[in-house]
Amino acid sequence: MPETISIIIVEDDEAVREGLRMLINGSEGYHCQAACPSAEDALRTIPEFRPDVVLMDINLPGMNGIECVICIKNAWPEIQVMMLTVFDNTDEIFKSLTAGATGYMLKKTPPAKLLEAISELVNGGSPMSGEIARKVVQTFARPVKHPLPESNLTAREEEILSYLSKGFLYKEIAAELFISIETVRTHIRKIYQKLQVRTRTEALLRCMK
Amino acid sequence: MPETISIIIVEDDEAVREGLRMLINGSEGYHCQAACPSAEDALRTIPEFRPDVVLMDINLPGMNGIECVICIKNAWPEIQVMMLTVFDNTDEIFKSLTAGATGYMLKKTPPAKLLEAISELVNGGSPMSGEIARKVVQTFARPVKHPLPESNLTAREEEILSYLSKGFLYKEIAAELFISIETVRTHIRKIYQKLQVRTRTEALLRCMK
DNA sequence: ATAAAAATCACATCAAAGGGTGATTGACAA
DNA sequence: TTGTCAATCACCCTTTGATGTGATTTTTAT
Known part of the structure; x- marks a missing residue:
């Protein structure tokens, strides 16, 4: 500047x-x-x-x-x-x-x-x-929205998963959502449990089915 | 109005x-x-x-x-x-x-x-x-690096990338291909260079157009 | 034939990811 | 009122991933 x-x-x-x-x-x-x-x-x-x-x-x-x-x-x-x-x-x-x-x-x-x-x-x-x-x-506006597909993930977990699948690092997600990296890790642990996966890539593949 | x-x-x-x-x-x-x-x-x-x-x-x-x-x-x-x-x-x-x-x-x-x-x-x-x-x-800006569309990965690199994108761990790829994990690392390093990415997830997203 | 490229391996180092345990708060429902 | 659940955060720890700097051997192309 x-x-x-x-x-x-x-x-x-x-x-x-x-x-x-x-x-x-x-x-x-x-x-x-x-x-x-x-x-x-x-x-x-x-x-x-x-x-x-x-x-x-x-x-x-x-x-x-x-x-x-x-x-x-x-x-x-x-x-x-x-x-x-x-x-x-x-x-x-x-x-x-x-x-x-x-x-x-x-x-x-x-x-x-x-x-x-x-x-x-x-x-x-x-x-x-x-x-x-x-x-x-x-260009972003969608005329109608389709209801979200069935998933047992909470809204917060879905949100974090979306960052995860875009390749964000844990600390980037934390910064973006104004929460601690520990919280991000906790959410991701629960997401992995629910999706029955062990890594980010498996999670990504799972949600692309 | x-x-x-x-x-x-x-x-x-x-x-x-x-x-x-x-x-x-x-x-x-x-x-x-x-x-x-x-x-x-x-x-x-x-x-x-x-x-x-x-x-x-x-x-x-x-x-x-x-x-x-x-x-x-x-x-x-x-x-x-x-x-x-x-x-x-x-x-x-x-x-x-x-x-x-x-x-x-x-x-x-x-x-x-x-x-x-x-x-x-x-x-x-x-x-x-x-x-x-x-x-x-x-969101509209494209990283204007044209040398990307045709990624000149070698056959071996393509092969390793395919395992990578299926979520295999390094040591799993090594075991699968009967090579050392160090070799896997080296290949992946070159893949990342060529694809202009820094992580597995970015590479995966890049492959998926 | 020989130079270039590809494939292989090693070591060191640091960052990131993942797992376990536990704790607090607030919302909501039984 | 109490108990569950979602969301938050804090430690601990181990494994995996990523990068740098080498090296050797095999293939391939000129």
């Missing part, structure tokens, strides 16, 4: 690019290190500056913004990339997130909100324009 | 519940129709008021908040539910979103931000606290 956030802009439209640069450099705590008109240019420029944040347009001449994000996150996973684009095209949203972008704002966002979003990004958040966030969230 | 947003609170802690009610009723454009201490109470109260928004705690006596969301969205899909809870437990987040919640804020959120989130919710957004949004977004 630097006191001044260093930023690189990737945007082919000169007016937008310079507008953003002026906004950023005119704001306390934000510094635009470079403003690139193409993805290729950005990939040459980034190693020189190592910015905290990259603002990325999608429609670019040559390599597009999403491919550029893949390159950036491959080489410098610590850099936070925020997509900044005109449309809320569903496909582009998910391709961007898959590529490793952690923010997605529309260009119509007011300047103050944009700066706030950048700040949120470096503070571990994932700023998204409202309609974007809604689309992302709705 | 009503000019005044009508809201029902579901929260068992009286202090928090009344605090929220006062915040909402003290703010222009927001109206708290009811504040329920339990999910059951909420399900009785909602048909009477038909609120725009429900603020839902998760840890409730009796039916929990997530189950309550399922009931609500089943009966009144147009109602927007925002989870309001203390912890950013990953499992609860995704269960809530799957259940149909479209917002997820932590209780530590400052009052002004909370009102803004409610407003965003009825305007088609999905407000989430920063760390929540990041977790949601990161």
